Amino acid sequence: MRLRSLLWAAAVAMVLPAFGCGKGRTTDEIRVGEYSSLTGTTATFGQSTHNAVTMAYDEVNAAGGVLGRKIKVFVEDDQSKPEEAATAATKLINQNKVVALLGEVASSRSLAAAPICQANSIPMISPSSTNPRVTQTGDYIFRVCFIDPFQGGVMARFASETLKVKKVAILVDVRNDYSIGLQTFFRENFKRLGGTIVSEQSYSEGDSDFHAQLTQIKSANPEAIYVPGYYTEVGTIARQARELGIPSTVPLMGGDGWDSPRLWEIGGEALNGCYFSNHYSTDNPAPVVQKFVKDYKERYKQTPDALAALGYDAAKILADAMQRAGSTDGQKVRDALSATKEFQGVTGKISINSDRNAVKPAVILKVENGKFVYSATINPEDVKM
Amino acid sequence: MTTFLQQLVNGLSLGSIYALIALGYTMVYGVLRLINFAHGDVYMVGAYAGYYLSRRMQGREPSFASAALVMVGAMVACAILGLIIERLAYRPVRRASRLTLLITAIGVSLFIENGGQLVFGPDPKFFPSLAPHYEFVIGGVHLTSEQLTVIGVSFLLMVLLRFFIMKTRTGKAMRAVSFNLDAAKLMGISTDGIIAVTFALGSALAAAAGVLIGMQIPKIDPLMGILYGLKAFVAAVLGGIGNVPGAVLGGMLIGTSEVMVVGYLSSTYRDAIAFGILILVLLLRPQGILGRVQKEKV
Numbered sequence: 126m127r128l129r130s131l132l133w134a135a136a137v138a139m140v141l142p143a144f145g146c147g148k149g150r151t152t153d154e155i156r157v158g159e160y161s162s163l164t165g166t167t168a169t170f171g172q173s174t175h176n177a178v179t180m181a182y183d184e185v186n187a188a189g190g191v192l193g194r195k196i197k198v199f200v201e202d203d204q205s206k207p208e209e210a211a212t213a214a215t216k217l218i219n220q221n222k223v224v225a226l227l228g229e230v231a232s233s234r235s236l237a238a239a240p241i242c243q244a245n246s247i248p249m250i251s252p253s254s255t256n257p258r259v260t261q262t263g264d265y266i267f268r269v270c271f272i273d274p275f276q277g278g279v280m281a282r283f284a285s286e287t288l289k290v291k292k293v294a295i296l297v298d299v300r301n302d303y304s305i306g307l308q309t310f311f312r313e314n315f316k317r318l319g320g321t322i323v324s325e326q327s328y329s330e331g332d333s334d335f336h337a338q339l340t341q342i343k344s345a346n347p348e349a350i351y352v353p354g355y356y357t358e359v360g361t362i363a364r365q366a367r368e369l370g371i372p373s374t375v376p377l378m379g380g381d382g383w384d385s386p387r388l389w390e391i392g393g394e395a396l397n398g399c400y401f402s403n404h405y406s407t408d409n410p411a412p413v414v415q416k417f418v419k420d421y422k423e424r425y426k427q428t429p430d431a432l433a434a435l436g437y438d439a440a441k442i443l444a445d446a447m448q449r450a451g452s453t454d455g456q457k458v459r460d461a462l463s464a465t466k467e468f469q470g471v472t473g474k475i476s477i478n479s480d481r482n483a484v485k486p487a488v489i490l491k492v493e494n495g496k497f498v499y500s501a502t503i504n505p506e507d508v509k510m
Numbered sequence: 511m512t513t514f515l516q517q518l519v520n521g522l523s524l525g526s527i528y529a530l531i532a533l534g535y536t537m538v539y540g541v542l543r544l545i546n547f548a549h550g551d552v553y554m555v556g557a558y559a560g561y562y563l564s565r566r567m568q569g570r571e572p573s574f575a576s577a578a579l580v581m582v583g584a585m586v587a588c589a590i591l592g593l594i595i596e597r598l599a600y601r602p603v604r605r606a607s608r609l610t611l612l613i614t615a616i617g618v619s620l621f622i623e624n625g626g627q628l629v630f631g632p633d634p635k636f637f638p639s640l641a642p643h644y645e646f647v648i649g650g651v652h653l654t655s656e657q658l659t660v661i662g663v664s665f666l667l668m669v670l671l672r673f674f675i676m677k678t679r680t681g682k683a684m685r686a687v688s689f690n691l692d693a694a695k696l697m698g699i700s701t702d703g704i705i706a707v708t709f710a711l712g713s714a715l716a717a718a719a720g721v722l723i724g725m726q727i728p729k730i731d732p733l734m735g736i737l738y739g740l741k742a743f744v745a746a747v748l749g750g751i752g753n754v755p756g757a758v759l760g761g762m763l764i765g766t767s768e769v770m771v772v773g774y775l776s777s778t779y780r781d782a783i784a785f786g787i788l789i790l791v792l793l794l795r796p797q798g799i800l801g802r803v804q805k806e807k808v
Binding site for chain 2: 328
């Protein structure tokens, strides 16, 4: 408790000067808020996003800014907790007077902050929350990534048509909306494509012993296992699966929650030959992707993951919408955002549909000795939702 | 059948971790009549001590010798931690009411959990592999060298503990203190010393459990001690708190039933089962499976 109040004091001390000297010049800069999981269980997600947002606006500002004004980002850490996300959004809107918000990665945290943005008529763009409910909150809430039904369908299609497997087992995180969403749509699509689900087991985020579930899965003899969880658990699951004698010819498959440099650190060789669906691949030769990867590597000394790419796109789309709206007024920016068509982002050509979701292809990546290698692209028209 | 046997092996290897932690609870309770709630957190510190020690050894080939070295190192570190906790937190309030002691224990537990997040960082860490990895298949049941090590080392430590308590002079003194603290003092036993030894020993066992679980399940975080500690506590109560073989039996039972529930029912009930068992035991046999009824002296 003591520590927290100290942190608050430090945060206030850092924010205060911004108020003091910013007063007279508020018209000069455009204030954009970002709430991110800079610490906590999904810290790498928030850090990647934040790095990319910072880089995107530095580029925008270097090129003269938006509407002749510079963009200034105000960032709040939500510690990977939904309740803190709501606090962060309130603070950014009421105290920092931001005109738009970027965030969050996790759907549960975007869902906590979205109603606040909606009530204040402040446009919010989630870079990478894939749960369908996020943008259903209201007409000020957008996202630049695809949604769970699509992602689950993508893997079902890949499993049945490229891997040619018929029997799949599922291991789902029952305490996680994201994981359940992927499971539901994978199951539906996979069955329609003629496959069978031979075993369904569950765990809860934070568990570390999966031997019992994997033993049951093994006895069902699946040809592949769908594990739509986050990297921390997935790495451990892969390891224990191989220990129990599930051969490496039975690949694990998952979604974008796998995308972390730590995945390999945890799971190691047990993950070789496994597949997951993702938003982009660093192998894509398109110049916009290669320039982004090069700049990001130079600046942050690491390969940008999909969360960085999406953070970058979210930031750029917001700047583009403000430019097109000719104003930073919430309603006008919202209208410009909904009219986004074929915006060339790092994660593909982005169009915003009537549900305020991005429509764009997904890629399948294969894990090979610690690298994520491009394997296939699946287009929106190939998947029935 | 193979699946059932495999689940049994999974359950026993999880159960031996609970048993090792439960031993520490039971020893301290037996001697002091204190539920040391900080015990699960000592286990967490043990896992981290093992983590940092094995990072220092990185570069060397994984071998059983280095694994043993790491384990002994972590045990020593936690024994010292146990001594410090006893000296600074419990000894000053030992003569106070039991409630005071209990609240102190909860305070120590919170202190270690939050201090752990501050010192080690709140993100999970991953144990490097310490010992060489082998796999055995016996009749379709897969055994890893990690599982065998966990079960083997647990039993070895339990047997050693039993020997220590029953056959050595210090063990005898420990039993005397457990039986009657004041009478033991009158007989010239250094009760302070015996209590300190109990804490050191219990904490060392918790550290061993921490390193063993790090070898089997490589993910460790500063709050990992809470749930494992609680379940080990249930195991100790189930076997009869204060009773050493009872703690082992309780740990095995909890571990096995948990794995069976996850395997054959649903993972959602995993934690419910441990606490369901606790409630049943308290209702039907409050003294535990191997515990003896103690008459309250007035």
